[in-house]
Amino acid sequence: MTRVKTSDLSDSAVAAWARLLRTSQSLLADVEAGLKAAGLPPLVWYDALLELRGEKDGLRPYQLQERMLLTQYNMSRLLDRLAEAGYVDRRPCLEDGRGQIVHLTSAGRALLKRMWPVYRTLIAEHFSGRLSDKDCRDLARILDKLAPSYATG
Amino acid sequence: MTRVKTSDLSDSAVAAWARLLRTSQSLLADVEAGLKAAGLPPLVWYDALLELRGEKDGLRPYQLQERMLLTQYNMSRLLDRLAEAGYVDRRPCLEDGRGQIVHLTSAGRALLKRMWPVYRTLIAEHFSGRLSDKDCRDLARILDKLAPSYATG
DNA sequence: AAAGATTGATCAGTCAATCTTG
């Protein structure tokens, strides 16, 4: 049994919490702005397409939502936009008549290729360029402790 | 002159970036859900009211947006909702006819008092309860390096 | 013209209800 304090917060805990919220909000805004400035779609499109890449047999929407921590209706509407733009393909699922299978299209694959150099540069500029390699490893280790059940892919 | 690598990302950098996005998204969702479950308004209301508390002379909207990293129109609409709910008070600004001054009302002060015990418990449960005090300090130190210009209050 | 602030129109996220199949 792990003993968990329920409501006693140290100053350092509150400070760390505030910085985590503030910093992640700011970083996300900067990176989204950078993508937009390059005429590219938002990060969530990249994430979804990246999950689908390498899944030769595609993924069911519910699998995608689980990996991306999205709600079902959010995923449904995201897939609407991605399909509308031609980056994914929705096919009926043979094993389960309720569901579908989502595949990455070649246009989707091409978008990933086009986005990555920009995204990569933005991460370097706003994030890793300001940290040492040890900082990155320490940060990942600490954040991993905060993941209760879901995978940290 | 600091030399900054522009686009070369180590594996640990990418891993840390991914975890930062994932973890902050998940934590924020958990805490927002906890507030909602307790019948309380969203975190951004708390943040705004907290900034106003202790500002005896109130704040101009543009000051509040700077501190909260919000856009001008977002702040305008947030203040609409807070004023509508009676938690803040918008008064004309005497020194500058374009502007206004926003004050916390006593109902706003009461809301802060009501939200804090719930918020505090959620932070402990999802965040600091899973970290050591050293983790918190390390985390804050690393995140501080990522803050380029804006204050980290 | 620039700064502070707001607004109409539009787009994305959310809630509750719905539909279909297992």
Add this chain to the structure above:
DNA sequence: CAAGATTGACTGATCAATCTTT
């Protein structure tokens, strides 16, 4: 009835345009 997925109605965020004052 559960699970997978969608949809209509509504709330919140965003963009561009606007208004007022400096």
